[in-house]
Amino acid sequence: MGESKRRILVWVEPGTWEACVSAAADLVPAGTGAQVLLLYVPDDSEDLLREAQAGLWGRGRRPRPVATTDGAELLADAEALLHDLAGDAVISTQQGSGPVERVVTAASENADYLVLGREGDLSRRGPTSLVKHTRFVVDHAQCRVVIVWPSAAPSAATIPPLPPDDPRR
Amino acid sequence: MLVVSGSLLILVLAFAVIRPRGLPEAIAAVPAAIIVVVVGALNGHEALSEIRQLLPVVLFLAAILVVGDLCEAAGVFRWAGEQMGRGSGGSGKRLLLLVFIAASVVTAVLSLDATVVLLTPVVLATARAVRVPAKPHMYASAHLANSASLLLPVSNLTNLLALHASGLSFGRFALLMVVPWLVVIGIEYFVMRWRFGSELTLRGRPVRTTSTRLPIFPAVVVGVMLVGFVVASSLGVEAAWVAGAAALVLAVRAVVRKEVTVRSLGGSLNIPFIAFVLGLGVVVMAVVQGGLGTFLSHLAPTGNGLVSLLLWAALAAVLANLVNNLPAVLLLLPLAAAVGPLAILAVLIGVNVGPNLTYVGSLATLLWRRIACDHDHEVAIGEFTILGLLTTPASLAAGVAALWVVGNLLGGT
Numbered sequence: 001m002g003e004s005k006r007r008i009l010v011w012v013e014p015g016t017w018e019a020c021v022s023a024a025a026d027l028v029p030a031g032t033g034a035q036v037l038l039l040y041v042p043d044d045s046e047d048l049l050r051e052a053q054a055g056l057w058g059r060g061r062r063p064r065p066v067a068t069t070d071g072a073e074l075l076a077d078a079e080a081l082l083h084d085l086a087g088d089a090v091i092s093t094q095q096g097s098g099p100v101e102r103v104v105t106a107a108s109e110n111a112d113y114l115v116l117g118r119e120g121d122l123s124r125r126g127p128t129s130l131v132k133h134t135r136f137v138v139d140h141a142q143c144r145v146v147i148v149w150p151s152a153a154p155s156a157a158t159i160p161p162l163p164p165d166d167p168r169r
Numbered sequence: 170m171l172v173v174s175g176s177l178l179i180l181v182l183a184f185a186v187i188r189p190r191g192l193p194e195a196i197a198a199v200p201a202a203i204i205v206v207v208v209g210a211l212n213g214h215e216a217l218s219e220i221r222q223l224l225p226v227v228l229f230l231a232a233i234l235v236v237g238d239l240c241e242a243a244g245v246f247r248w249a250g251e252q253m254g255r256g257s258g259g260s261g262k263r264l265l266l267l268v269f270i271a272a273s274v275v276t277a278v279l280s281l282d283a284t285v286v287l288l289t290p291v292v293l294a295t296a297r298a299v300r301v302p303a304k305p306h307m308y309a310s311a312h313l314a315n316s317a318s319l320l321l322p323v324s325n326l327t328n329l330l331a332l333h334a335s336g337l338s339f340g341r342f343a344l345l346m347v348v349p350w351l352v353v354i355g356i357e358y359f360v361m362r363w364r365f366g367s368e369l370t371l372r373g374r375p376v377r378t379t380s381t382r383l384p385i386f387p388a389v390v391v392g393v394m395l396v397g398f399v400v401a402s403s404l405g406v407e408a409a410w411v412a413g414a415a416a417l418v419l420a421v422r423a424v425v426r427k428e429v430t431v432r433s434l435g436g437s438l439n440i441p442f443i444a445f446v447l448g449l450g451v452v453v454m455a456v457v458q459g460g461l462g463t464f465l466s467h468l469a470p471t472g473n474g475l476v477s478l479l480l481w482a483a484l485a486a487v488l489a490n491l492v493n494n495l496p497a498v499l500l501l502l503p504l505a506a507a508v509g510p511l512a513i514l515a516v517l518i519g520v521n522v523g524p525n526l527t528y529v530g531s532l533a534t535l536l537w538r539r540i541a542c543d544h545d546h547e548v549a550i551g552e553f554t555i556l557g558l559l560t561t562p563a564s565l566a567a568g569v570a571a572l573w574v575v576g577n578l579l580g581g582t
Contacts (some may be wrong), residue, residue, distance in 0.1 A: 015371030
């Protein structure tokens with residue numbers, strides 16, 4: 001094996017993927033390039049749907065398949081954007097399945113960088129800007145984690161002031 | 170005798186939840202109904218009169234399910250999905266509002282089954298196409314299938330069962346329930362906007378392509394069917410005939426246009442389901458007559474005051490979670506009917522909104538499924554349950570309060 005390339009994992013999700021891909025492109029070194037894996041994991045909506053239908057007694061119906069693009073289209077768009085922004089990147093895509101936070105954490109074992117987006121409260125800076133699954137990944141990933149605001153970050157004025165009883169005040 | 174019929178009821182309910190080898194629920198319910206008559210827990214005449222009372226209700230549901238399926242085959246739901254996707258303009262908040270409108274209308278007109286089976290998959294596909302987190306919209310659709318089923322007698326099987334017992338006309342029922350319906354939907358909307366505030370701020374993309382036009386014919390047939398319900402009710406004709414006629418008209422056209430086959434129509438018309446509800450009704454009747462009715466009558470509130478109505482709804486919601494909404498309404502109707510129409514409508518608010526505590530219709534079903542079914546695809550129950558705890562008690566209380574106000578304003582009930 002020759003000189004190994006930087007390995008970047010991008011967690012592709014609706015709503016944050018463009019900002020994440022753009023951040024990942026910045027991490028691709030000019031010249032040597034990088035291996036970028038775009039990972040999308042669907043949420044458990046299909047399971048919820050099946051359970052809700054099972055709750056209808058006696059109707060004896062088979063759950064209908066959901067006509068979605070199933071992530072393939074989203075991954076293709078992410079790949080196209082990354083290709084435009086970082087021509088040196090060697091891009092692969094993957095659709096995972098299972099508990100999303102575990103799947104992403106497991107994938108981070110083989111990465112140098114993980115890029116993910118804030119999906120929580122985007123109106124102010126603070127811990128609530130990360131949702132539960134993202135929090136899990138940030139806390140458990142072994143690699144460097146880059147956390148991205150999907151649009152312009154809220155102003156620093158949204159950071160609460162020091163509490164009145166803080167001795168450093 | 171109560172031990173025999175009670176055990177049989179538990180068996181029928183457990184079978185319906187677990188559905189070993191995917192067998193139809195009727196496999197347990199029909200023999201159980203025969204046994205309660207053979208052992209004398211219920212005499213043959215009473216069993217027959219129960220069946221005669223339930224039959225039009227079940228036939229109605231069978232017909233309306235066919236109407237829903239044919240609307241889907243004609244592209245009504247695809248059209249609704251594209252409208253929601255385009256109308257959202259990529260905004261999660263606007264999509265949620267559109268999902269609320271669609272789910273409320275579909276539930277009220279075509280019954281909760283149509284929302285769960287036909288609309289919710291479209292909502293999921295639309296959220297994915299708009300590229301916003303699907304969860305708030307899925308939860309909204311799942312919740313509204315229950316809580317938006319208050320408006321019309323045809324919105325929920327429980328309503329039709331109650332309509333017979335209440336002596337209300339179709340129009341009167343809707344008049345009494347329209348404000349509770351709006352209040353409950355409003356509470357759901359504000360709780361979801363608050364609870365999913367952050368997920369809903371993420372931007373998606375507008376979906377531009379609208380290739381589908383509103384299928385005019387099925388829309389007109391459904392509209393005529395609604396008017397037909399009101400007219401039929403005033404003439405004393407069963408709603409099942411109207412729904413059956415609508416199903417027939419749509420079916421003939423769909424077969425001619427090769428949108429469906431006669432064979433698939435047979436699948437839509439669900440005979441085992443009819444047998445299941447009839448069998449369940451007979452077994453529940455035996456349990457009520459065997460002593461549970463007397464026991465429940467001690468718990469049952471008297472009078473039409475606000476507190477009584479709230480207690481009725483609470484009792485109904487608890488019972489719906491213990492044994493599911495269908496048996497719950499069958500158990501409570503005879504008692505509530507003795508009090509009056511407002512008590513019956515309060516019971517309906519309880520059995521219709523109460524199931525939102527869980528996504529499978531009752532706590533009992535949830536627990537059974539956790540124990541008995543495959544664990545590969547378990548949904549995380551925490552968030553849905555929290556949402557249920559946030560909306561259900563408030564919806565019950567506010568819905569019943571609205572019913573009480575409307576009932577007193579209109580008088581004569």
